[in-house]
Amino acid sequence: QSVLTQPPSVSGAPGQRVTISCTGSSSNIGAGYDVHWYQQLPGTAPKLLIYGNSNRPSGVPDRFSGSKSGTSASLAISGLQAEDEADYYCQSYDSSLSVYVVFGGGTKLTVL
Amino acid sequence: QVTLRESGPALVKPTQTLTLTCTFSGFSLSTSGMCVSWIRQPPGKALEWLALIDWDDDKYYSTSLKTRLTISKDTSKNQVVLTMTNMDPVDTATYYCARTMGGAVASFDYWGQGTLVTVSS
Numbered sequence: 302q303s304v305l306t307q308p309p310s311v312s313g314a315p316g317q318r319v320t321i322s323c324t325g326s327s328s329n330i331g332a333g334y335d336v337h338w339y340q341q342l343p344g345t346a347p348k349l350l351i352y353g354n355s356n357r358p359s360g361v362p363d364r365f366s367g368s369k370s371g372t373s374a375s376l377a378i379s380g381l382q383a384e385d386e387a388d389y390y391c392q393s394y395d396s397s398l399s400v401y402v403v404f405g406g407g408t409k410l411t412v413l
Numbered sequence: 414q415v416t417l418r419e420s421g422p423a424l425v426k427p428t429q430t431l432t433l434t435c436t437f438s439g440f441s442l443s444t445s446g447m448c449v450s451w452i453r454q455p456p457g458k459a460l461e462w463l464a465l466i467d468w469d470d471d472k473y474y475s476t477s478l479k480t481r482l483t484i485s486k487d488t489s490k491n492q493v494v495l496t497m498t499n500m501d502p503v504d505t506a507t508y509y510c511a512r513t514m515g516g517a518v519a520s521f522d523y524w525g526q527g528t529l530v531t532v533s534s
Contacts, residue, residue, distance in 0.1 A: 303459060334518055335518060335519075335520075337519075337520035337521070339460075339521075345526075346509055346524040346525065346526055346527050347460065347509075347521070347524055348524070349520055349521060349522050352519075352520035352522070353520070358522065390459065390460055392460075392520070392521070394517055394518040401462065401465070401473050401475070401517045402450065402462035402465065402517050403462070404452075404459060404460040404461065404462065405459070406459045407459045407460070
């Protein structure tokens with residue numbers, strides 16, 4: 302059971318917009334710690350998609366955006382493309398019981 | 414450019430100790446703010462953070478695995494080593510090393526390709 306909660310799956314048709322939520326608590330996201338997002342294509346290592354809640358590394362399309370409010374964060378993907386089909390993970394820091402780095406359970410995005 | 418590569422045994426027996434090495438290039442672990450973590454992913458399951466070592470040789474461990482883990486670095490060789498004792502079949506996973514700049518609150522900007530470790534007799 303992950304400290305950060307994500308929906309197991311989301312889906313959308315090409316061109317549509319989808320959002321993936323990441324719900325935490327007062328000891329992680331709600332405490333003000335940054336949320337980061339990763340994309341993991343099948344059989345590959347995770348790739349940093351969003352850092353510091355809403356920043357995109359160089360090379361990440363602006364179709365990907367992140368936001369944070371209260372104890373939750375969201376990843377939005379607009380203009381869905383077939384190549385976006387992947388697993389997505391959120392990550393933050395937790396200050397309780399010395400947990401340190403925490404990940405969400407991951408969300409499988411299916412492009413219909 | 415920054416690269417990381419994990420190496421170690423593909424198969425270990427239950428109760429044995431696993432030793433994994435992360436060899437990296439393109440940055441120095443003696444640079445202020447630089448850190449390397451180990452993260453694992455059981456087949457079909459989520460990512461799980463294991464341990465972090467920083468430029469100042471401070472070490473942080475997952476609470477649930479703390480008693481079994483040791484992380485260390487060799488700055489001259491650009492390597493970070495993770496040992497995990499008393500391996501069990503539930504420890505079967507792909508093990509990744511990844512870089513962060515800024516400690517445990519920061520993002521993992523570069524990852525190794527991962528190494529699959531199977532625990533079986």
